[in-house]
Amino acid sequence: MTTHNVTTTWKGKMQFESTNPSGETVLINAGEENGGEGAGLRPKAMMLASLAGCSGLDVASLIEKMKLEVADFKIETVANLTEEHPKYYDAVALEFHFSGSNLEEKKLQRAVDLSIEKYCGVLEMFRKFATVEVKTFFHKV
Structure with a gap:
């Protein structure tokens, strides 16, 4: 361990x-x-940054292994904070944005899927207390 x-x-x-x-x-x-x-x-914002960072590192590693061309890659993380104390995130949306002139969308989506389904431990922790929605966007430049 x-x-x-x-x-x-x-x-x-x-x-x-x-x-x-x-x-x-x-x-x-x-x-x-x-x-x-x-x-x-802020501590809660750091949790969201950790979530995006964990999955982002997975995807970046897979981009390199697959030798994909990506000009820009960012993750927007939007979370709903409960009203009652202790306040926590009960719903989180991860939006993966890829930009480039020669994006291989199927392979990039596979990289995202591998991260969210298999590799990202922080995402698995979030699933214990929040619903998680994932969207992928491709931007041609």
């Missing part, structure tokens, strides 16, 4: 610094409406 260790240190007021196993750091801060200073990511 693999374990991960993340150290999160209070930096004062409403700011924390979190260090991942490779030593990289990220700032976490509350919004100004909650006493923060607006620096760093």
